[in-house]
Amino acid sequence: MAESAGALEQALDTWPDWCMGLNGRPSVIAPVPGGRTNLSYQLHAPGLPYELLLRLNNPQGESLGIRREHEQRILDTVAAADITPGADYWSPDYRFTVFRHIGARTWSARDLENPHQRRRLQQMLARVHQLEPETPVRCYQDYLNHYWQQLDVAGMVGPVLARAWEEFWPRLVAFDHSGWRPVLTHHDLIPENILETDERLYLIDWEYAAVGHPDIDRWCLDPSLVLDPFVHELAQWTNELWERVVALNSRRAEQ
Structure with missing residues (x-):
């Protein structure tokens, strides 16, 4: 738990690199329940008219058969077809990904x-x-x-x-x-x-x-x-x- 909290804080500290029009450091509203691979958090995003979702990518993703570079290409393709929202930011080392939060059931x-x-x-x-x-x-x-x-x-x-x-x-x-x-x-x-x-x-x-x-x-x-x-x-x-x-x-x- 402490390790994931530290990873979350480190990710939030990089907010100026996201180039999304934020005027301050995002803050956590709540963890997003569900999902067994990653940890996700709903964020308040100062300066933006919507909330964000930050996904801490599983550090053992490769052992699970996940290739983040392939995921990024696929997500771009699917988002262009308007089937899912695309990612707004990928950290250079794929440690985390930032999306717009979807208010949905x-x-x-x-x-x-x-x-x-x-x-x-x-x-x-x-x-x-x-x-x-x-x-x-x-x-x-x-x-x-x-x-x-x-x-x-x-x-x-x-x-x-x-x-x-x-x-x-x-x-x-x-x-x-x-x-x-x-x-x-x-x-x-x-x-x-x-x-x-x-x-x-x-x-x-x-x-x-x-x-x-x-x-x-x-x-x-x-x-x-x-x-x-x-x-x-x-x-x-x-x-x-x-x-x-x-x-x-x-x-x-x-x-």
Whole structure:
């Protein structure tokens, strides 16, 4: 907690570098709840007619498969298409990011179960899948192997999990080479990343996004929409390994 408080104060001290028309140091209104990767804070912004959101980026982002330079390019692309607000400032070392705060309602699981809401979200996803950021196509075997190697080195792989991985791996390699058409994919389409104002929807938190398989977003929305049966297994492995890496990072932070 003290470490994050120090990081927040250091970030706020750089406010003159943000070049946003501020006439004083921003102050914290409140932490923004939700989110398991980063810490975010709603800010009062002297001199601006709106509030800001400062996101302290997880220092273990690379271990979680996050490439901030790719996120920045994707966010610029999505913001230009008016699907999400863009970032107003990225710190040079990607330690933190500043956005305009959106006064909006966060979706719940009930929204995803609502046919009308799901149609609205599917229409937005169709727009997302047409965008072409200048980022690499995701190789899912490399992405999951990055998680696996961390767990293996840390001694967090038991014999049952190792056998399951050995059986899964050839199918994952075959999937990557099966000729599917890559599109921009959010990869983290949970209700907490969907905001609704009186006028519209926004999709936020693009740090896990990549040019990848569109069925991943369909799986998050409704597994029955998935066209490639392997995606069910891929999504389950991704979530399982991610959880284990998060636990590994937490254990290291406590040592």
